[in-house]
Amino acid sequence: MGKKKKTSGGFRLPVLSFFSVFNRLAVALPERARRMAVSVLFIAVAVIFVFAFFDKAGTAGNLLLQGTEFLLGRVRFLVPGILLLGAFVLWGMRKYNMGVVFAMLGLFVSGMSGVLGSLIRFQNKQAFDAAGLIGGGLSWLAFSAFGFWVSEVLFSAAIAVCGVVLWQLLPHEKMEEGGFAQATQEKIRKIFEPKLRMEEVETVPTVKDGSTDEEEEEEKEGKAKKKGKTPAPKAKPLFAASMGDYKAPGIELLDPQKGTTADAGDVKTYSAIIKKTLQNFDIPVEVSEVNVGPAVAQYAFKPAEGIKLSRITALQNDLALALAAHPIRIEAPIPGRALVGVEIPNKVRAVVGIRELFEAKQFQDSTAPLLLALGKDVSGAPIFADLAKMPHLLVAGATGSGKTIGLNNIIISLIYRNPPSNLRLILVDPKRVEFPVYNDLPHMLTPVILDTQRTVNALKWLLKEMDRRFQLFSEVRVRDIGSYHALQKENQKKISVSSEGEEMEEVPYIVAVLDELADLMAVRGKEIEGMIVRLAQMARAVGIHLVLATQRPSVEVITGLIKANITSRVAFQVASQIDSRTILDMAGAEKLLGRGDMLFVSSEFQKPRRIQGAYISDKEVKKIVETIAQENESFDRKQIEENNTGQSAMESLESRADLDGEDDPLYEEAKRLVLETRKASASFLQRRLKLGYARAARLLDILEEKGIVGPSDGAKPREVYGNATSDSVEGIKEEGDWETPKL
Incomplete structure (x- = not known):
């Protein structure tokens, strides 16, 4: 008995294993792949039937034909056509289950057999010989219960129902546009197009992958084509460039993602x-x-x-x-x-390509000029964020966490959606190796800034540009840059129609990306913090936005004032829970996986949202920049820079290595402090203003040149002239109680 059980079990095990593997494979395949497989199978069986009719299918083909003749009789000659019809419907249908097609095909065959069987019975002949087992049996039941005419009506109604249902399943839009051949070609192209589809991750029925349903996606595409709208092959700029010869980058510059799909295990x-x-x-x-x-x-x-x-x-x-x-x-x-x-x-992580996000419907259809493609969330849904609504972004992450790639995604997202007339960039890279590749972009307001002094000058220029834009907006009576752009478009229409009115000044968005904020804060912390806070508080309305990044999120770098004014933050993997609390005000970033795994906080989310950041290689970035530079060689960059952004003013400001005393933002504070305390020394200014010795000594020299303090006299303290209520040196001079020392 023991051997029989063993033998029986050994015999059943391979069969059960085969069916279990087949069942798992069928469940794991996406719905679309299963439909395609069944369609091919239908076509193959139809071809076998055709060969069997001419006795060219061998013994197995003859047996198949004899079995069909036993079941259907003469209706067997319609089987190849019915199978081809089923394959066509399965190939093109969108949202219905394959079981509906099988049921309709079976009902169609049964109806045809029943019509033939009833007609033969009406002629007093043997129905089973001509209509087969199915037709003879159905015709016998219907003929006995209703008679010939009602039987024919019932079977004809069944055939008509099948025709109506199958017609509704056919891809009508594809048929209208170019017939079955064109529809088939498009389907084959979509099958082999290299896209990373998250539905392939699904392993059990309870798992949700969060990606867009294939059938819904195709249905939307069909509706768009029915209305005459075809999906754009590349992301188009939302604002038409004022220079007609500018060419926007194409989506084909980005590599299609060919990475592995995610595997979550059992x-x-x-x-x-x-x-x-x-x-x-x-x-x-x-x-x-x-x-x-x-x-x-x-x-x-x-x-x-x-x-x-x-x-x-x-x-x-x-x-x-x-x-x-x-x-x-x-x-x-x-x-x-x-x-x-x-x-x-996951046991195996999937790579999220930025091209996949750019091709998403949300990114293509959005009207936001500063929309950023961040990545995909834990359910596989693409995540986008509008920098104009943030309106500034703070990014932190340890070395190797994907911070630099995240910054590249932000920059590439912006230049893909905007021409230089609508967006200008200021990039700060103290490491000197990350951003210089962007120097050839026409979007660049100035070459990539590599040192602290030029960074300070650039922030100063942003403050002056912010004030100038506020003055401009007040003159035309608009509240923000969006209203200004709308007014500008209306004004251009009036000029083109009636040639009345004056041309309004171009006001592009300006995005400043500062990498390694810690290096800048270590040298000019107090000064840079003050300018960043003022820009964060006021610059949103005039279209100036900041993206600050650091790999050391400590309280000395991300101060309380900066955090209070920049509420949108991205945290990549950090070293400790303290760093996570510094950037997010809560723990969690220390448990991330690195390589683009991030937590995103904004005013739209009450809690951090986990996102797998999109990946873009250095090769892709270089190819995009080179293509833009080559295709826009005739682009008059100098004219746009001077007319639209005040480039000449910024260059003159950056070329001055030593600032004028009154241009230094701490000059007035240093003067007030000296006049109030009646103390004037470099060490005193260092302590009170938290400066380096070189800058404190320079401020003291400027105060001496302006006649506010006296010259150095060995170990004696400097003399302080005037008082704290004096508005200026000229006001002090009018008192007549002192003379400017001769130096």
């Missing part, structure tokens, strides 16, 4: 482990869904009533031990839902 096993581990601590939960993203899989579960969330978050290390995964992150609760999420790193 999600059923992980769900069971999470549930069992929490139950061991008397926390009953029910797993609701699993969202597989590019970097992590989020297991969402609903705790029982009366369970405190703090009890669940306190078990983070216990869950990590049970799952043998590190690091894990618990989001309690998931914003907007009555669920708790446990995020577990």
Whole structure:
């Protein structure tokens, strides 16, 4: 008996294994792939039938034909056409289940067999010989119950229903545009087009990948084509460039993503482990869904009533031990839902290509000129953010966390959507190796800034430009740059129609990207902080935006004033929880995975949103910049710079290595401090203004040149002339109680 069981089990095991593998493969395939496979199978069987009719299909073909003749009789000659019809419908349909097609085809065959069987019975002949087992049986039942005429009506109605349903499933838009051949070619092109589709990640029915449903996507494309709208092959600039010869970059410059798809492992096993581990601590939960993203899989579960969330978050290390995964992150609760999420790193991470985001419908259809393509969230949905609404961004992350690639994504997103007449860039790179590749861009307001002094000068110029734009907006009575651009378009229409009115000044957006803020703050901290805070408070309305980045998010770099005025922040992986709290005001960034894994906080989200950042290589960046520079060689950059952005004024400001005393933002404060305290020394100014010795000594020399303090006299303190109520040196001179010392 033991041997029989062993033999029986050994015989059944390969068969069961084959069907289980086949079943898993069918479930894992996306709906579209299954439809295509069945369509090809239908076509192959139809060809076999045709060969069998001419006795060219061998023994197996003859057996297939004999079996069909036994079931359907003469209707067997219609089987190849019916199979081709089914293949055509499956190939082109969008949102219906394949079971509907199978049911309609079966009903169609049955109706034809029934019509033939009833007609033969009416002629008093043997229906089973001509209509087969199915037709003869159906005709016998209908003929016995209703008679000939009603039977024919019923079978004809069944055929008509099948025709109507199958007609509704056909791709009408494709047929109208170019017939079946064109539709087939387009379908084949879409199948082999190298796109990273997140539905391939799905392994079990309960898993949600968050990507756009294939059928819904195709239905939207069909509606757009029906209305005469075709998807754009590349992202077009939203504002028409004032120079007609400027050529925007094409989407083909970005490499199509060919990376591996995400693999979350056995999600059923992980769900069971999470549930069992929490139950061991008397926390009953029910797993609701699993969202597989590019970097992590989020297991969402609903705790029982009366369970405190703090009890669940306190078990983070216990869950990590049970799952043998590190690091894990618990989001309690998931914003907007009555669920708790446990995020577990995928066994295989997917790469999110920036081209995939640029081709997304949200990015193509958006009218926001400063829309940034950030990446994909934990459910695989693309995430975009409008810099104009932020309106400034703070970025922090340790070395190797993907911060520089994130900054490249921001810059490339901006130049893909805007011509130079609508966007100008100021890039600061103290490391001298990250941004110089952008020097050839016509969008650049000035060559990449590499030293601290020029950074200070650039920030000063931004403050002056901000004040100038406020004055301009007040003259034309608009509140912000969006209203100004709308008024400018109306004015251009009036000029083109009636030649009345004056040409309005071009006012582009200005985005300043400062990398390695820590290096700048270490040298000119107090001064740079003051200018950044003033720009953050006021510059949004006039179209000036800041992107600040640092790999050392300490309180000395990201001060309280900067954090208070820049609420939108991106945190890549950081070294410690303290750094995470500095940038986000909460823990979490220290548990990220690196390589673009980030937490994004803005005014739109109450809690940080986890995103896998998009990847763009240095090769792609270089290719984009070189293409823009080559295709726009005739672009009159100098004229645009002088007319639109005051480039000449900025260059003259940057060329001065030593600032005039009254141009120094701390000059007035130093003068007031000296007049109030009656003390004048470099060490005193260092302590009170938190300056370096060189700058404090220079301020003291300027005060001496202006006649506010006397010359140095050995160990004696300098004399201070005038008092704190005097508005200027000239006002002090009018008092007549002192003479300007001769130096």
